[in-house]
Amino acid sequence: xxxxQSRMARAALQIGIRELAAxxxxxxxxxxxLENGEELKDRTLEDIQRAYEAAGAxxxxxxxxxxxxxxxx
Numbered sequence: 822x823x824x825x826q827s828r829m830a831r832a833a834l835q836i837g838i839r840e841l842a843a844x845x846x847x848x849x850x851x852x853x854x855l856e857n858g859e860e861l862k863d864r865t866l867e868d869i870q871r872a873y874e875a876a877g878a879x880x881x882x883x884x885x886x887x888x889x890x891x892x893x894x
Contacts, residue, residue, distance in 0.1 A: 833891040
């Protein structure tokens with residue numbers, strides 16, 4: 822997951838940094854670091870991605886293209 826994908830997913834799901842951090846069981850600082858492009862441990866990134874996926878987000882990457890999709894009810 823790229824930083825822009827995290828920002829897109831949060832916007833589409835209408836969740837804040839605090840809500841995402843709680844769902845992923847990480848600090849809000851960790852989410853901020855991710856979205857600022859800092860490198861995170863693989864396990865931390867996986868925890869965040871799982872939290873997004875549980876909320877209905879899906880991440881796609883194809884070559885130099887990256888995107889985020891969300892499930893609509």
